[in-house]
């Protein structure tokens with residue numbers, strides 16, 4: 001295939017959409033309809049708008065976002081499964097002027113990494129956590145996550161999650177909001193454009209909390225995994241709206257007073 | 265320089281501060297806790313990072329994070345903590361960033377006890393974690409040597425971009441001895457060219473232990489192995505005592521080596537031509553030096569505070585050139601010089617045959633005791 005160079009526009013066109021500086025040119029490996037890519041873009045836009053790219057250090061998790069450091073045009077490291085908040089702590093304690101964020105899935109953050117997230121939050125670690133709740137283990141092929149809904153079928157709950165033997169979903173935004181070290185803990189969804197806009201604003205505040213030294217900040221984002229949910233992208237968006245949002249109410253669980261006053 | 269009377273754990277902590285450690289992350293465990301406690305007081309005084317982590321799992325991952333910024337960073341723990349740190353140690357090795365880990369060994373396995381032991385030998389020489397890598401492992405036999413090795417450990421970790429263990433048996437951590445501390449070193453300011461810290465005016469840097477393509481991972485494995493070979497060539501450390509005319513050689517590290525030295529001196533005063541070889545670097549192991557001794561000596565006596573974990577390395581080094589007797593105490597028991605003296609006498613009176621199984625003979629002896 002030959003690609004011809006774009007001809008020079010005669011009139012000056014207004015640029016309405018471009019790739020954030022904080023994203024690389026690399027095509028992501030995410031499946032069609034997966035909201036990981038949307039979340040990456042929102043984080044990158046916020047980093048651009050705040051002008052913090054050159055201070056930022058991103059921490060990729062073990063999970064589908066394991067290669068996130070390749071997609072962000074900033075310094076990055078790759079943590080062991082669930083340990084990103086501890087790694088973030090180590091970085092932030094020696095480089096207090098840097099802007100450190102973790103990007104974690106629900107298996108990573110709410111299962112194997114439960115101790116690390118709780119204690120980073122309790123310490124009021126000045127880090128920003130982007131928490132992708134897709135109610136499943138994406139990378140390993142769709143096993144049950146701590147956030148899997150009751151009756152939800154996964155490859156390790158083939159008859160649907162039985163709460164008697166497999167327990168109940170965990171609501172992280174609410175749990176973290178109980179800790180004094182937390183400046184910001186909210187839940188948003190990414191199932192439609194209006195919610196995505198709200199998600200971006202929350203991500204902005206979660207970074208503002210850090211640069212203002214207010215404490216620990218987390219945004220939980222209800223997300224899709226069409227591949228392992230065995231749904232089309234559209235069905236997956238609807239499933240978030242119809243099943244996840246009722247189980248994981250959207251809202252602000254803790255917002256530091258200084259953030260409430262901010263206009264972003 | 266002034267000499268001070270210091271507890272091993274405290275001396276190691278202060279030595280790390282003098283060596284310019286930027287950050288310390290740890291979790292309390294006996295017989296190591298005084299190291300953490302000293303750091304909790306001194307690191308903030310020096311304007312450096314100290315944090316008591318929620319677990320050893322968290323501590324080692326904090327170390328990992330700080331190491332990725334090029335900071336001098338360390339943790340300290342004991343065997344149960346090393347077990348929990350195994351995953352993080354492997355990630356640190358796979359990412360090729362430097363870190364120093366102090367293991368003040370206690371009796372085990374399991375919860376064991378808090379008495380001195382050398383039971384973590386096999387665990388640490390392979391770095392505890394999964395995958396192909398070797399840490400450097402240094403074993404002091406006195407508080408002063410612990411201080412000296414801690415100072416060196418940071419330079420070695422940075423030189424070879426690897427994990428360096430300082431393994432002190434519990435007695436080294438707990439005992440008080442006069443030591444000369446090194447002067448306070450200038451903290452290094454420039455961060456290495458691989459470190460993350462914000463992509464200001466340069467391309468982003470990414471540190472990972474993930475190499476999805478096997479051919480790339482293999483290249484990384486080979487790079488790590490080549491660096492290890494460099495360390496093997498240049499960083500072997502040991503001490504020899506009365507070896508010049510020795511017909512019999514006792515081999516022991518750490519406290520076992522120290523106890524054995526008293527026994528060697530006592531045996532010499534009774535006319536037995538015996539010397540002591542004390543490995544200081546357990547990795548790289550002083551294989552060549554032991555092989556050389558094996559070609560000269562009549563017999564070896566290996567003394568350890570475990571069930572013969574180093575014995576296997578001595579056997580491999582000796583290549584059957586010399587018969588070997590083994591004597592170990594386990595579970596937190598420390599051998600007395602008299603016990604080792606009796607072993608030396610038994611060795612001189614009736615050297616074992618090269619075909620003997622040293623561990624089997626020792627086990628039979630322990631069954632009678």
Ligand SMILES: Cc1ncc(C[n+]2csc(CCOP(=O)(O)OP(=O)(O)O)c2C)c(N)n1
Pocket residue numbers: 062063064065081104105106107108109132134136137138139140145
């Ligand atoms: C110690 C350890 N245990 C298990 C795994 C395997 N593993 C890789 S990703 C993953 C689950 C990830 O799920 P989640 O955090 O929900 O992220 P997603 O893939 O859905 O984005 C698991 C169990 C691992 N890499 N390390």
Ligand code: SF4
Pocket residue numbers: 029030031033034035036064134138139224225226227228
């Ligand atoms: S498996 Fe699921 S979470 Fe992973 S990229 Fe595909 S859709 Fe996204």
